[in-house]
Amino acid sequence: MVWFLGLGIGGLLLLVLSLVVDGVLEGLLDGLGGPDGFLSLPVVAGFLSALGFTGALVLGATGAGAGAAAGAGAVAGIGVGWGTWRFGRVLLRDTGAPAPRGEDLTGSAGAVVTAIPADGYGEVLLHLAGQPVKYAARSSRAVARGTEVWVESVLSPTSVLVRPVDR
Known part of the structure; x- marks a missing residue:
């Protein structure tokens, strides 16, 4: 359970770090995420946090093995990562009205x-x-x-x- 909690806390720290240094760390994942930023730091941070905290919940609540907890955490992490990616794309697609001339x-x-x-x-x-x-x-x-x-x-x-x- 300690490993899962460590992953969850590490994901939150990565998210805070990516927000504080805004874009400085984005170069670490350049080339892997493609043109639409699928592997941006907020997406990776969301995935890691959901994997860790969901894995710890499943392991502690059900007593299932580490494999089942990791599987449930991975499914939750993929869902949170995808949601973070979609939300980021919506925010970046600002189609406001053009400036008046x-x-x-x-x-x-x-x-x-x-x-x-x-x-x-x-x-x-x-x-x-x-x-x-x-x-x-x-x-x-x-x-x-x-x-x-x-x-x-x-x-x-x-x-x-x-x-x-x-x-």
Whole structure:
């Protein structure tokens, strides 16, 4: 039973060590795990811990031999290792939305906060990814403060071409 408990505790220590030194020890198993990290340190640590603690439980609770305890521990270890591998793959497959770009403003509505003269720049308040952002704005005609406008095109990262909304 001492061997099984030692394996379980060793697996937990390996897991803590892999979390503390984050990636430094990953080079030990490079080439064995393939491109998707099947033999990463958390997977090996989970396997060893489950093998050890399940083996100790089976040996202590049932009085079965060391072979039966090792077999039960191996089955539990494979299950925990596989679950750890799958969970890690889900965490690494981050498919969040792309970062917003200035080109996403084309066609959006906003409001004039500083009047736009016919031959110069004013300011408009637009919403990019839900956040209010103030841009310099040009228009083909003068636009008064408070007027609702549509963005026709993005001139630069900080300026847009707008037209008043006719209602």
